[in-house]
Amino acid sequence: MIQRVFLVEDNPLIRSSMVEMMEELVDAKVVGWAETELQAIAAMRSMAWDVAVVDLFLASGSGIGVARAFADRPAAQRLFVATNYATPDIRERCSHLRVDAIFDKSTELDRLVEALGGTGH
Template sequence: MTISVFLVEDNPQIRANLIPALEDMGCATVVGTAESEGEAIGWLAHHKGLWDLAVVDFFLKEGTGVGVVRWCKGRN
Protein backbone atom coordinates (compact mmCIF):
# COMPACT_ATOMS: atom_id res chain seq x y z
CA MET A 1 0.00 0.00 0.00
CA THR A 2 1.36 3.40 -0.96
CA ILE A 3 0.85 6.39 1.35
CA SER A 4 0.16 9.72 -0.33
CA VAL A 5 2.24 12.35 1.47
CA PHE A 6 1.81 16.12 1.46
CA LEU A 7 4.99 17.95 2.49
CA VAL A 8 5.01 21.39 4.12
CA GLU A 9 8.60 22.67 4.12
CA ASP A 10 9.86 26.14 3.25
CA ASN A 11 13.54 25.30 2.89
CA PRO A 12 14.19 24.21 -0.73
CA GLN A 13 17.26 22.15 0.16
CA ILE A 14 15.49 20.21 2.91
CA ARG A 15 12.46 19.70 0.67
CA ALA A 16 14.68 18.47 -2.17
CA ASN A 17 16.24 15.90 0.18
CA LEU A 18 13.03 14.83 1.93
CA ILE A 19 11.06 14.02 -1.21
CA PRO A 20 13.39 11.28 -2.49
CA ALA A 21 14.00 10.05 1.08
CA LEU A 22 10.26 9.55 1.61
CA GLU A 23 9.80 7.94 -1.79
CA ASP A 24 12.85 5.67 -1.35
CA MET A 25 11.06 4.01 1.55
CA GLY A 26 8.93 2.40 -1.11
CA CYS A 27 5.60 3.00 0.57
CA ALA A 28 5.25 6.77 0.13
CA THR A 29 4.57 9.08 -2.78
CA VAL A 30 4.79 12.85 -2.34
CA VAL A 31 1.64 14.23 -3.99
CA GLY A 32 2.14 17.91 -3.19
CA THR A 33 4.20 20.49 -1.37
CA ALA A 34 3.77 23.92 0.17
CA GLU A 35 6.07 26.54 1.67
CA SER A 36 3.64 28.51 3.86
CA GLU A 37 0.69 27.93 6.18
CA GLY A 38 -1.79 29.53 3.77
CA GLU A 39 -0.49 27.65 0.75
CA ALA A 40 -0.62 24.37 2.68
CA ILE A 41 -4.16 24.84 3.96
CA GLY A 42 -5.32 25.87 0.49
CA TRP A 43 -3.80 22.77 -1.10
CA LEU A 44 -5.16 20.45 1.58
CA ALA A 45 -8.66 21.94 1.35
CA HIS A 46 -8.76 21.54 -2.43
CA HIS A 47 -7.33 18.02 -2.46
CA LYS A 48 -9.46 16.29 0.18
CA GLY A 49 -9.18 12.53 -0.07
CA LEU A 50 -6.00 12.70 -2.17
CA TRP A 51 -3.52 12.61 0.71
CA ASP A 52 -3.00 10.29 3.69
CA LEU A 53 -0.20 11.93 5.64
CA ALA A 54 1.04 15.49 6.04
CA VAL A 55 4.68 16.01 6.99
CA VAL A 56 4.83 19.51 8.43
CA ASP A 57 7.72 21.80 9.38
CA PHE A 58 6.53 23.91 12.34
CA PHE A 59 8.70 26.93 11.52
CA LEU A 60 7.71 28.44 8.17
CA LYS A 61 8.50 31.72 6.41
CA GLU A 62 4.81 32.69 6.50
CA GLY A 63 2.55 31.31 9.22
CA THR A 64 3.38 28.20 11.20
CA GLY A 65 3.10 24.48 10.86
CA VAL A 66 0.98 24.52 14.01
CA GLY A 67 -1.76 26.28 12.03
CA VAL A 68 -1.58 23.57 9.37
CA VAL A 69 -1.84 20.81 11.98
CA ARG A 70 -4.79 22.58 13.65
CA TRP A 71 -6.55 22.74 10.27
CA CYS A 72 -6.07 18.97 9.92
CA LYS A 73 -7.67 18.27 13.31
CA GLY A 74 -10.76 16.10 12.95
CA ARG A 75 -9.96 15.01 9.40
CA ASN A 76 -10.90 11.42 8.59
Protein backbone atom coordinates in the same frame (compact mmCIF):
# COMPACT_ATOMS: atom_id res chain seq x y z
CA MET B 1 -0.39 0.45 -1.08
CA ILE B 2 1.41 3.69 -1.88
CA GLN B 3 0.86 6.43 0.68
CA ARG B 4 0.10 9.90 -0.66
CA VAL B 5 2.26 12.35 1.31
CA PHE B 6 1.80 16.11 1.46
CA LEU B 7 4.96 17.92 2.61
CA VAL B 8 4.92 21.35 4.26
CA GLU B 9 8.53 22.60 4.26
CA ASP B 10 9.88 25.99 3.22
CA ASN B 11 13.57 25.10 2.92
CA PRO B 12 14.19 23.84 -0.66
CA LEU B 13 17.20 21.68 0.28
CA ILE B 14 15.44 20.01 3.19
CA ARG B 15 12.28 19.58 1.11
CA SER B 16 14.23 17.93 -1.70
CA SER B 17 16.05 15.54 0.63
CA MET B 18 12.83 14.64 2.47
CA VAL B 19 11.02 13.91 -0.82
CA GLU B 20 13.91 11.69 -1.90
CA MET B 21 14.05 9.95 1.48
CA MET B 22 10.31 9.24 1.59
CA GLU B 23 10.08 8.03 -2.00
CA GLU B 24 13.16 5.78 -1.71
CA LEU B 25 12.73 4.33 1.79
CA VAL B 26 8.96 4.23 2.10
CA ASP B 27 6.17 3.14 -0.22
CA ALA B 28 5.19 6.79 -0.59
CA LYS B 29 4.58 9.38 -3.28
CA VAL B 30 4.81 13.06 -2.43
CA VAL B 31 1.64 14.39 -4.07
CA GLY B 32 2.20 18.02 -3.17
CA TRP B 33 4.11 20.49 -1.08
CA ALA B 34 3.78 24.00 0.28
CA GLU B 35 6.06 26.62 1.81
CA THR B 36 3.48 28.60 3.82
CA GLU B 37 0.60 27.89 6.17
CA LEU B 38 -2.05 29.32 3.83
CA GLN B 39 -0.68 27.48 0.77
CA ALA B 40 -0.59 24.23 2.73
CA ILE B 41 -4.15 24.54 4.05
CA ALA B 42 -5.58 25.43 0.63
CA ALA B 43 -3.70 22.65 -1.18
CA MET B 44 -4.41 19.99 1.46
CA ARG B 45 -8.13 20.81 1.36
CA SER B 46 -8.19 20.46 -2.43
CA MET B 47 -6.41 17.12 -2.87
CA ALA B 48 -6.34 13.59 -1.54
CA TRP B 49 -3.52 12.74 0.89
CA ASP B 50 -2.88 10.04 3.47
CA VAL B 51 -0.06 11.60 5.47
CA ALA B 52 1.06 15.18 5.96
CA VAL B 53 4.60 15.91 7.14
CA VAL B 54 4.68 19.46 8.47
CA ASP B 55 7.53 21.73 9.56
CA LEU B 56 6.68 24.20 12.35
CA PHE B 57 8.50 27.31 11.15
CA LEU B 58 7.44 28.28 7.64
CA ALA B 59 8.09 31.17 5.24
CA SER B 60 4.72 32.55 6.35
CA GLY B 61 2.49 31.25 9.14
CA SER B 62 3.33 28.08 11.05
CA GLY B 63 2.93 24.36 11.11
CA ILE B 64 0.84 24.78 14.27
CA GLY B 65 -1.71 26.63 12.13
CA VAL B 66 -1.68 23.79 9.59
CA ALA B 67 -2.17 21.22 12.37
CA ARG B 68 -4.99 23.31 13.87
CA ALA B 69 -6.74 23.49 10.47
CA PHE B 70 -6.69 19.67 10.21
CA ALA B 71 -7.29 18.72 13.85
CA ASP B 72 -10.70 17.33 12.82
CA ARG B 73 -9.37 15.34 9.84
CA PRO B 74 -10.60 11.78 9.17
CA ALA B 75 -8.95 9.15 11.36
CA ALA B 76 -7.30 7.55 8.31
CA GLN B 77 -5.28 10.71 7.63
CA ARG B 78 -2.14 11.09 9.70
CA LEU B 79 -0.33 14.35 10.42
CA PHE B 80 3.30 14.31 11.51
CA VAL B 81 5.44 17.27 12.56
CA ALA B 82 9.12 17.25 11.58
CA THR B 83 11.00 20.12 13.19
CA ASN B 84 14.31 21.21 14.64
CA TYR B 85 12.38 22.48 17.69
CA ALA B 86 10.84 19.35 19.18
CA THR B 87 10.75 20.78 22.71
CA PRO B 88 8.46 19.40 25.43
CA ASP B 89 6.24 22.52 25.07
CA ILE B 90 5.94 22.07 21.30
CA ARG B 91 5.21 18.37 21.73
CA GLU B 92 2.42 19.18 24.19
CA ARG B 93 0.89 21.85 21.93
CA CYS B 94 0.93 19.44 19.00
CA SER B 95 -0.68 16.62 20.98
CA HIS B 96 -3.67 18.88 21.69
CA LEU B 97 -4.09 19.34 17.91
CA ARG B 98 -4.21 15.59 17.17
CA VAL B 99 -0.71 15.52 15.68
CA ASP B 100 0.08 11.82 15.36
CA ALA B 101 3.82 12.16 16.07
CA ILE B 102 6.58 14.74 16.29
CA PHE B 103 10.07 14.09 14.97
CA ASP B 104 13.26 16.07 15.45
CA LYS B 105 14.73 16.58 11.96
CA SER B 106 18.29 16.42 13.22
CA THR B 107 18.02 13.17 15.19
CA GLU B 108 14.74 11.33 14.47
CA LEU B 109 14.25 11.08 10.70
CA ASP B 110 14.75 7.31 10.96
CA ARG B 111 11.74 7.24 13.30
CA LEU B 112 9.73 9.24 10.73
CA VAL B 113 10.64 6.67 8.06
CA GLU B 114 9.53 3.88 10.42
CA ALA B 115 6.25 5.69 11.17
CA LEU B 116 5.64 5.93 7.43
CA GLY B 117 6.17 2.19 7.14
CA GLY B 118 9.74 2.17 5.86
CA THR B 119 12.82 0.40 7.06
CA GLY B 120 14.89 3.40 8.13
CA HIS B 121 17.90 2.09 6.17
